[in-house]
Each structure stands twice: as structure tokens, then as C-alpha cells.
Amino acid sequence: MAPNASDDSATAADADELRAARRRKAARYVVPATVVGVAAATIGLVPALADSGDPDLPKISAQELVEKIAASDVQQLSGTVKITTDLGLPDLGGLADSLGPAAGPSGSGDGSSADPAGKLTELASGTHTLRVAADGENRQKVSLLEDAAEYSLIHNGKDVWGYDSKSNSVFHTTASERDRKQKDELPATPKDLAEDALKAADKTTSITVEGTAQVAGRDAYRLVVKPKDEDTTVGQITVAVDSKTGLPLKFTLTPASGGAAVVDAGFTQVSFAKPAASTFDFTPPKGAKVEEGDASKAPGHAEDFGKEQRKHLDKGSAELGKNGPEGLNVIGDGWDSIATFDTGGKGVPSGSEVGGDAGSFLDSLGDKVSGGFGQGTVFKTRLINALITDDGKVYVGAVTKDALVKAADAGK
Template sequence: MAGVGTLGPVVADASPKLPDISAQQLLANVQTAKVDGLSGTVHSSADLGLPALPGVTGGSDSASGQVTEFLSGEHTARVAFAAPDKARVSVLDNMAERVWTTDGKSAWAYDSGKREAVKLQVPEHKAGKPEKAPQSYNPQDVAKQFLDAIDPSTKVDVSGTEKVAGRDAYKLRLTPKTDKTTVGSVTLAVDSKTWVPLQVSVLPRTGKDPAVEIGFTQVSFAVPSASTFTFTPPKGVEVTQPKVPTTRPDVPKSIPSKPDAKPEKKPGTADGPTVLGEGWASVVMVKGVKLTGDGGPVDQFLASAQTVEGSWGKGKIVTSKMVNALITDDGRVFAGLVTPQTLQDAAAKAPR
């Protein structure tokens, strides 16, 4: 965290009734919260105002599909976690189910619609290092990514209390002071006993309805049994076992965040995005994006986008009420929860 933002007053009147707490103390409690396990049902909804991209189906069998899936519509998932390295996420889609689970020794990815399953043996790792689960369906991970954006340009206050999944929660509100971001505010509903974020609501700078909301509709903080994280494929399901990787597998993240440092990846390439800027003004850059130039669906889509140019070159700006992207003629893409001008400023300072 770059620094401590402006802290608001102690909450005075709220319902349900909870002891008064300062924003500084509540923030500290959230950042140090730790539970041995939990399980529950998570509901997410998103309306970022993204224009439809021709040729992109939003399927779940690719990283781009997982991103577009989370950035639109409503989704429900059953989740379970147990320290240090057990996790299970079951996403329910139109009478079908997709499961990702690991017991710390093996990991499974299963799609009931395709009747396919992939099994991986999880390599040894340092004790205490948790296995990563799909972050778009974990309110704690989504909350952390916004908490990491807190800097002196962030106002932090307690805006009241509410009931989430039948539990009493404080409302911790993060309000960016900078005009470089499209985020108006982020509110975390924080459990009053465990200090775990139960819900995250993101409001755009314009409008009163949340652009993104993800939270528990039911939750238990009892540690799930070991059998929760085992998986047996149904009869007739095709199972593949790819070659064991040398590092622990990660599930693609659906919310932009600072990537782990991995020296084998080249910064800015499709395999190694670069994060430019800090906090609310962070921009993700990817190099080597190929535009066909053959008049296909993507080119038709970009034809209607605004053309911009500057010291960084020439390109197209794709805008929405939350996510904006700059696609340059030399194959670079800059994207983030920032204004179009912030994208161009980042492009001007970015390495070629």
C-alpha cells in the first residue's frame, strides 16, 4: 500500500446497531483478517457498459472469455477455502456447472457442459503459501485488489452498517480523490466478528447504481471437511492430464491487478502484462497484439471507435462507463479503470 488515505469520522448512527469504530481501526482489522476456512454461496453482477466485441463469445474456455464473462451479467458460485492450500469454486451456468478445486496435492478443472475434466498434480511449494483460486468469485480477493489501491489520494470512512448473508457488517467506503479513475467509490461490507469482507460494491463516477457487486448470500466460517476439496469425475467424462508444470498453476484473474514477478516472462507481452502507474491510476499494458487489418469483425468494431494520436503514436480509444482501453497501431493495448486521457498519458511514458 502506497500510503494511508484520508480517514473519515467514527460511525455514529447505523442499523444494525454495532459498536462505534473508526475508519482507521476498521481498515486495519480488514487488512489483518485471517480465517482458517469458510464456505458459502457468492453472487456477482456486473454492468460496466462494455460495448459488444464482434467475434468474442465470452466463453469460459479461454482467459479472454473468463474476463468478459465476469464483466457482464449475473453469476452464482459455491465456494470453499481452507488454509493453507485448499480451495473449491463451483460456477453454476444455465443448468451446467464448472468446477475448479485443489486439495493441495492435485487440482481439477471440470466442465459439465462439455463433459471434460483436466487433472494436474500440484508441485511442491513453500509451507504456508496458499494456492490461488479463481479470484473473481472470492469477495476477499476482489476487496484486496481495491485495498491495494489505497494511497494518500483515497478518502476512507465508515458509511454505516448492514446485514450481508445474515451477518452484521460495517460498511467501509473507499473514495478516490483523483480524477484519473472511473471509480466513484468502493464499499466493502466487513463482517463485524471475523473482519472478512462479505461484499464489494463498486460505483462509477457517474450514476447511482453499482457497476460491479459481488458478495456472499450465504456463508459459514467453519472449516470445510477435507472431502470438500476432492473430486471424482462423473462416469463417461473425458479426463486429460497435461504434463506436470514446474510451478504451481494459477487461474487467470478476472480483475486487473499487479501480476506476480516472473522473470521467465517478457514485460508487456501477452504472457507478461506490465502495470504502469500506481493505485487508482494503474494501467495494464500488453504488447504484441495483432490486428488483422482484413476488415473482419474486430476491425469493424474498432472502425467506430475514436481515433486518437500523440507522442506515443496513433490508435483507437474504446470507452465505457468503467473500463477504457487504448489500442495503438503498433500493437500495444492499454486498459484500466481510468479515463481515456490517463491511458494516453501512460502510453506516452511506456517503454516501446
């Protein structure tokens, strides 16, 4: 008897779902955590969205515009932000779900998703909409809007809350004295900030003002940052700076390879009026499971993490080497800098070792390379590339594959 057509369809669907599940699981092992971290830090630079119109504004030099950014002191705002990230990675939005209960916060195994650390991977790919609000240093709120659900991070005084409406789970911690001290470790004046930025530009970067734009109904200048280094994968960064407040409104990072932006993040609507105090109120809903965490997990504070990473990118290898994980070193400086560390283990298994569709997927993400260092695999995105050698050494940077191999050879 000939098989039923509907049975064939069901069998094909089951096979497709199985292959998709294997691909999601494989991505867990082959996507370097550094890629997600850098993506999150890059997104944290400034909010943004597409421009509409070229307003007629007074002429301004690059140095004056940098000083204007540094002098910006917007304490109160609210609005909607749209973020699109295209690193060339698989969609990571459902990665936590594919890993099952073990993906719960802090290894709890309960599948709770209120810990902010678990949300960073979602911003590493795709398009996301956020609502933001701020009222000074002690009140901020960011809500990630999802299909029929919402995830919010709220900082109100000493309390920091994370709430996931989908799982009705809550993460709570308090802002620490260490967090407050870190806020004081900034250069003394806006002029100091501007001079530091322009000193770096003399060596590795070109900074110019190229026209104007209108973002979320605000007139803005376009500040264009272009690396001079040949080995970097960064093409240019364009920042739309509000002409009145100096607040960056638009951030677009395009790769040296061309094509769509790697990161395009920004305001679709913004107001500088004082948000209502109730915006930052939060009480755990009835029946919600509350997880208490330490201050290092506070959305952190994720903003502080982003600031530190941006400082590393601006100042090059010295800062990254001092503040990175134990055993991490940095080769070179500026846009060509490469972070390297030794995992103490073996390299990435080959597709043949993993087997099946997962093995084929793993091989499709990485390129086998060899040199004086031996052999290894380069995992590629449109911005960050990582070389993992067969003896467990890792080289990561916004640089080309050839630059990673050269660094590994020099490391030998």
C-alpha cells in the same frame, strides 16, 4: 407471387443470427485481454451482495477496521455467492462456443471446457451464481452454476480438479512447491498490512467507515475507499466487513461516471461451520475425458493471480512492472497508473478494413484518437480503457481516454 410471410420471418431470423455470430467473432479481436484479467482480479478481491438493514454496532475507526480485516483468519466456510459484472462489454458467456473447436484448452482443438482459464471470461459480464466451500489451506471448492449444468474447481490436498458437467470433461493438475512458497510472501503481521494500506491512502486514497449493513444475515461495517486521483475511472469501492470475523462480505465498485456498479459480488448465504470432508472429494465420472495440466493452470491458482493483481493495484506501478509480462512498463502510480507494452505489430484494423457488420461493430466499440504519438484506437469499458496505437503500442489502465492519449504522447 407474393412471398410467404413465414418465409420472410425465417429469412429475417437467419439474418439476425448471422449478424449476432459476426458480432461475437468481432469481440474476440477487439476486447483487450487485460480487461478480462482485471475484471477477474477485481472479482477476486472479496465476495458480496446487497445489504439489508443497518445494525447498531460499536464505533470503529478506518484504521481499526483495516486491522480487523488484516487479522481475519477464517479457515472454514461455505455459502452461495452472487456476482454481477457490468463493464459495458458484450456478453462474453458464449464467446468460446462462437469460436468453435479451436477454443479448446491449451490450443488442443477438442473444444474441452474444463480448463479453468477458459471460464474466467464468463465472469467478465452478466450475473453468475457460485457455491463456495473452504476447509483450511488445502481444501477449497468453487462451483459455477449454469443452466442445467455446473462447473467446479476443487483443491483437495495436492490435487486440483476442474470439471465441466456440460461436456463431461475434466482438467487435473497438482499444487506445486512454488504455490506453497508464494503463500509465505505476505507481510509479517496484520499491523504491517494495515499500515501499508493507510500509507497508500495518505497519497492517493481516502478510506473511511460510513455506517453499517447486514449481508447474508451478518452484521457488518461499511468501509469506503475513494481515489483522490482525477484521471481514474474508479468512483469508489465499498466493502462490507463482518463485525465478528473481519471477513469482507460485500464488495461494490462504482465508476466515476456514475450509474450501476461495475462489480457487485457477494454472499447471499454464508456459514462458518466446517464443511463435510466429502465436499472436496472428486473422482472423474465414467466416460469423462481427463486433461493433465501444469500447476500454473491450477485455479491457481486463480486465487493467487487475483492476490497478485490486488497487490499491484495497491502498491502501484513498481510491483506491476516487475511481475507483468516481458516488456511491460508502468507509467505513474496509484489509481492513475497505466500499463504499457509494445506488441511489435500493427494496430487494430479499422471497420472498413474488416468490412460488413463485423466492421461496423468494431467501429462502435472504439474511438479513433490522434496526438503527438500518431494515431490509434481507444477501446472503452465502464472501468478499464485501452489505447492501441497504429504502430502496435498498447496503453491500459482504469483511467480516462484523455489520460491514455497524454501517456502515449509522453511515451513518444
